[in-house]
Amino acid sequence: MAGRPVTTGPVTRFAPSPTGLLHLGHAFSALTAAAHGRFLLRIEDIDRERCRPEYEAAISEDLAWLGLTWPRPVLRQSDRMAAYGAALRRLAPLCYPCRCRRGDIRAALSAPQEGAPPAGPDGLIYPGTCRGRDMADAGPDDVIRLDVGRAFAALGVDRLSFRDQDGADHPMGARDFAATIGDVILARRGMGTSYHLAVVVDDAAQGITLVTRGLDLFDSTWIHVLLQRLLDLPTPVYLHHRLIRDDAGRRLAKRDDARAIRHYREAGASPADIRAMLRFSPSAP
Numbered sequence: 001m002a003g004r005p006v007t008t009g010p011v012t013r014f015a016p017s018p019t020g021l022l023h024l025g026h027a028f029s030a031l032t033a034a035a036h037g038r039f040l041l042r043i044e045d046i047d048r049e050r051c052r053p054e055y056e057a058a059i060s061e062d063l064a065w066l067g068l069t070w071p072r073p074v075l076r077q078s079d080r081m082a083a084y085g086a087a088l089r090r091l092a093p094l095c096y097p098c099r100c101r102r103g104d105i106r107a108a109l110s111a112p113q114e115g116a117p118p119a120g121p122d123g124l125i126y127p128g129t130c131r132g133r134d135m136a137d138a139g140p141d142d143v144i145r146l147d148v149g150r151a152f153a154a155l156g157v158d159r160l161s162f163r164d165q166d167g168a169d170h171p172m173g174a175r176d177f178a179a180t181i182g183d184v185i186l187a188r189r190g191m192g193t194s195y196h197l198a199v200v201v202d203d204a205a206q207g208i209t210l211v212t213r214g215l216d217l218f219d220s221t222w223i224h225v226l227l228q229r230l231l232d233l234p235t236p237v238y239l240h241h242r243l244i245r246d247d248a249g250r251r252l253a254k255r256d257d258a259r260a261i262r263h264y265r266e267a268g269a270s271p272a273d274i275r276a277m278l279r280f281s282p283s284a285p
Contacts, residue, residue, distance in 0.1 A: 010037030010210035017044045018055035021260035022062050025244040028278045032241050033212040034068050035282030040206055041070040046077045046191050062261045066271050077198050084193035087201050094150045097138035098130040121220040125182035144187035148178055155229055162225045165239040172222045184223050200224050204233040212239045
């Protein structure tokens with residue numbers, strides 16, 4: 001059956017956040033991962049304010065209904081804070097605390113210029129306002145940012161690259177990284193980590209060799225490759241699959257409750273119906 005998980009070859013994972021019901025885009029991502037290797041489930045629940053146990057339960061139920069299986073117990077990021085803290089301490093010499101809020105960043109970028117302020121994978125590209133601060137000055141309301149200039153210098157390289165499943169190499173130079181991505185956040189207020197740091201640490205801990213993810217995360221992959229190099233972790237192969245969009249061409253998000261797998265189930269759809277809706281083929285991401 002198309003989409004049935006395999007138990008040999010690459011190690012893949014599906015890593016949702018339990019902040020809402022899974023929608024059709026999640027189904028496509030999970031089926032793609034399961035079709036390309038030994039499938040693991042990871043619960044990315046570092047945002048404790050938004051994560052809910054009922055959504056975590058729904059994730060397992062919906063994935064099982066789709067015909068997917070995975071080893072248990074699953075890895076939960078909320079149980080992994082010590083590992084993220086250790087990684088952050090290792091990176092601390094290349095980091096600085098930042099007190100800027102989004103409004104501060106927007107104001108700093110609002111000087112007269114042509115076009116809109118530059119944006120990267122995490123929104124507006126940080127202009128470096130706090131880059132001169134020392135980590136010893138970090139306070140509870142600060143985020144922790146990686147100084148990417150110092151990071152590339154520490155590695156002694158002027159470019160990074162990753163390889164996709166088809167064997168193509170995707171490079172990015174240090175200057176382009178600074179201009180299009182900037183100093184990324186490694187620890188957010190009240191969390192002790194960030195998506196970027198946690199996903200890199202967890203992929204290595206779980207032995208992930210093939211990361212399947214949507215094209216919307218393509219630019220984030222260079223962030224993860226930089227962190228892998230800095231932490232002496234292996235770099236997986238990547239498969240960036242197409243996105244599932246609504247009738248207006250917008251990428252599906254958790255706010256699209258009408259597209260939730262749970263609602264299709266309750267309306268009498270079968271797993272085969274979901275695959276047909278998604279035009280899912282294990283060999284064509």
